[in-house]
Amino acid sequence: MLAAPLAGCGGNWQSALDVYGTSAISLKHLIILIVAVCSLVWMLVLIALIAALWRSRDARPVSPEPGRERRMTIAVTGAVVATVLIIGTFTVMSFVATRALTVAGQDDLTIRVRGLQWWWGLEYIGPDPSSRFETANEIHIPVGRKVRLKLEGLDVIHSFWVPSLAGKQDLVPGRPNELTIRAEHAGIYRGQCAEFCGMQHAHMSLLVIAEPQDDFDKWTATQRQTAAQPADEQTAAGLQTFLAKPCAACHTIRGTAAVGTTGPDLTHVGNRRTIAAGLFETTRGSLAAWIADPQTIKPGNNMPMVPLTPDELRAVSAYLASLK
Template sequence: MPRPWLLAIGLLCTGCSSNWQSALEPQGDVARHLDGLFWLFTITAVVIWLAVMLVLLLGLWRRARLPQAVADRRAGIAVGAAVAATVVIISGLTLASYLATRPLASDAPDALVIRLRGFQWWWEATYQDEAPDRGFLTANEIHIPVGRPVRIELAAADVIHSFWVPNLAGKQDMIPGRDNAITFTAQQPGIWRGQCAEFCGLQHAHMALLVVAEPPEAFDRWREAQIAEARPPADEVEAEGQRLLEAKACSACHTVRGTTAAGTLGPDLTHLGSRQYLAAGMLPMTRGAMAAWIADPQGVKPGNNMPMVPLTADELQALSAYLVSLK
C-alpha cells in the first residue's frame, strides 16, 4: 500500500484519482532500483552538506586561534582531501547510476512485447504476436501481466516524446527516426498513470497513459477480448450509431474491426468502451463525456487533430451510445 503522506500528495496532484503516480512509491523492479538510487544521492548530498558546514565552522574557529602559516597549511590539506573525496564520491555515484539504469535496456527471452508510438497527443499500442491474427491495436491504455517482463518498443510519429510511468520504470525518450526500448516487470497488481515527459506541443500536459497490471489469468482474458472484433449493436440506437460511424468522417480516421471503418490516422476504436478514459486521460469513459468530446473536441483539447463533425442531437446521442458500448 502507498505510504499515507505520498498518497495524500498523489491525490492532490491527480484530482483525487486512484490512478496516481509517484517515483517514490515503486511497484516494479526497475522503479525499485531507481528509488534506491534516488535515496543514495539524497543521503549522500545531505551528508556532504553537513560535512561542509562542519568543516567551515571548524575552520573559522581555528583560524582565529592559530598562526597564519599553520592555518594556511591546514587549509591546503583540507582542500586536497576534499578534492580526493569528491573524485571518490562522484566515481561511486556514477557507478551506482550505471548499475541502477542497466535494467532499463535489458532484454528478457519471455518478455511481452508492446510497440508504443507517440503522437500529438495520444499513444498507440501494438501488441505483437508470432501469429499475425493474434496481434491488435489499442490506445492510451495498456494492460500487462504481473510478474512477467514487459518490453516496450518506443517510437515517435511526429515530434520528440518521452515515455514515463514513475511507479514502474524510468524515462525513455521517443525520437522520430530512432527506435528505443525499455524493459520492466510489474511486481503487484495495480493501475499506474504514465505521461509524456518531453514537451511536445500545446497539449503535452494532457498526454496521459494508463498501465493496468493484473494477474496473468486476467490479462489473458483481456487480451482475448481485445483480439476479437467489435461487438455488434445491442439495440436500434446503437445500430444507428454504427451506421453514422461508417457514414461520417469518423471512418476515414478510425478503425473499428468488424465494420467498414478502417482509418489509420486516429486511435483504434474497436474496444474503446473498455478503456477508463477518453482523449489520453482528459475525460472519464462515460456516455456524457463521449458526447461532449464528439461535439466539440477542440473545446476539450485545443489543437488536437480531431475535427468537429456536424451532428444533430439525435445523431450525437446514437453515436456516443454506440462508441461507449464497444467493450
C-alpha cells in the same frame, strides 16, 4: 487489492518514490543514496566553513604554525580523492540501475508504443501476426513478467514515464528506443509524457494496468476479437452514422468498414477507463461531449468537429459506449 489506486478520473497520483516495479525500486534506492550522501557532504562543508570562520574571528596576524601547510595539503588532497570516489561510485551505480531499463529477453511480452500529439498508440506484438491487436492510452500487463516497450515518436519528441514502474525514456522521431517494465504488484499506475510536446502536453497521460496472468489473458482474448455487433436500433444507427461521416476515415473499428489509421483504434473503446488520453472517464456522456466539440475540450488536437444532429450524436455515443 490494488497496490497503487488511481486517484480520480484519469488519476493524478504518480511519484518516483511510490514504486511497485523492479526498475523503479532500483532507481528509488539510488535517489535515496545520492540524496543522503550529498546531504552528508553538505553538512561537512558547512561544519568546515563554520570552523574556519570561528578560528579567523581574531584578525591579528599570527606566525605560521609548523606543519600547517602540510596538513592543509593532506586535507585538500583527501577532499579531492573523496570527491572522485563519490562521483565514480554514483556513476557506476547509475549505470547499473539504468541498464535494467532496457534489459529484456526474447520471450518477454512486447508492446509497440507510439507517441503522437497528444495520445498513445499501442500495438501488442505476438509471435503470430494474427494475434496482434491495437489499442490506445491504456496498457495492460501481467504481474511479475517483464514487458518490452518499443518506443516510437511519430511527430515530435515525447517521453514515456510511469514513475511507479520505471524511469523515463524518450520517443524520438526516426530513432526507436526501448524500455523494460515489470510490475511486482497488481494495480493501476498513471503515466505521463515527460517531454514538452505542444500545447496539450499536460493532457497526454496513460494508464498501466497490472493484473494477474489469468485476467491479462482474458483481456487480450477480448481485445483480439472484432467489435461487437449493434444490439439495438439506436446502436445500429450509430454504426451507420459513424461509417457515413468522416469518423471512419480516421479511426479503425475492426469488423466494420472503418479502417482509418490517423486516430486511435476504437474497436473496444467502451472498455477503456478514460478517453482523450486520460482527460475524461469513459462514459456515454463524455463520449458525446468529446465528439460534439473536441477543440473546446482539448484545443489543438487533430480531431475535427464533425457536424451531427442531436439524434446522430446520441446514436454514435451509444454505439461507441457499447464497444466493450
